[in-house]
Amino acid sequence: MEAQSGAVAGAAATTTTTEQAILMEKCEQKQKxxxxxxxxxxxxxxxxxLKWALDHLFGSMGVAPETNPEEVGTVVMVHVQQPFQQYVFPAGPGGAAFYATSTVVESVRKxxxxxxxxxxxxxxxxxxDKMVKAETLILxxxxxxxxxxxxxxxxxxxxVVGSRGLGTIKRAFLGxxxxxxxxxxxCPTLIVKPPKKSTK
Known part of the structure; x- marks a missing residue:
């Protein structure tokens, strides 16, 4: 009877280990x-x-040089530019209005x-350089x-976003x-702070 219950416990332990292995494999596939x-x-x-993400999120996977970059994952690099507005500038002693001309707007856009x-x-x-598949997006x-x-x-x-290290007052006003x-x-967000500069 004891031998039988020991066998059942052993089978349960084996199942748990197998399930853990399957879960670990799924996590690794998702990570890749x-x-x-x-x-x-x-x-x-x-x-x-960006360097931190490439080193720690992709570089730590132990990717072999012959590995297809698509199997590792993708990094999407997004750059957002603020649209140029045709602001009214006060000009001259009377504060006359000045609008940016279309050539000025076009040169700023370019x-x-x-x-x-x-x-x-x-x-x-x-x-x-890190052999990571990348896409770019300009918004x-x-x-x-x-x-x-x-x-x-x-x-x-x-x-993943970088931190500019704004002080409390600047962050309150500028956001x-x-x-x-x-x-x-x-989605989960990771803020990467740059290392503090040494004062030496």
Missing amino acids: KMKVMVAIDESDGSFYA AQEENAAAILSRALQLSK NGEPKDMICEAAEQMQVDLL SVSDYCAHHAK
Whole structure:
């Protein structure tokens, strides 16, 4: 009788171990095909966040050089540019109104596009060096809203944003994209803070 109950307990233990192995395998498969969105702008903080994500979320998987990048996962790099408004500028002693001409608007738009292309080209090179499949996305609008919207529409597994390290007063007045995303994104959000600079 004792031998029989020992056999049943052994079978239960084997089943639990097998179930754990299956769960671990499923988690590894999901991790390998993870879709991560990283918000990129010209700041050092956003590039530090991208490097951190590539090193820790993709680089730690022990990927062999011959592995197909699609099996590892995808990083989506999103850059949001704020639309240029034709503001009214007071000009002259009487404060006469001045509107930006269409050539000024067009040159600003072209400069924004070139800036976005340069930023994403640099980001793409980082992902290429780490052999991680990457996609880029350029959006127009308010950055914090557009990043959250894009993360939801693309159904990413994780949103990674850098921290500019704004002080309490600046954050209160200017707001923080990272804080906003942490509270409004519909997916898990990781805020990567850059290392503190040494004062030596």
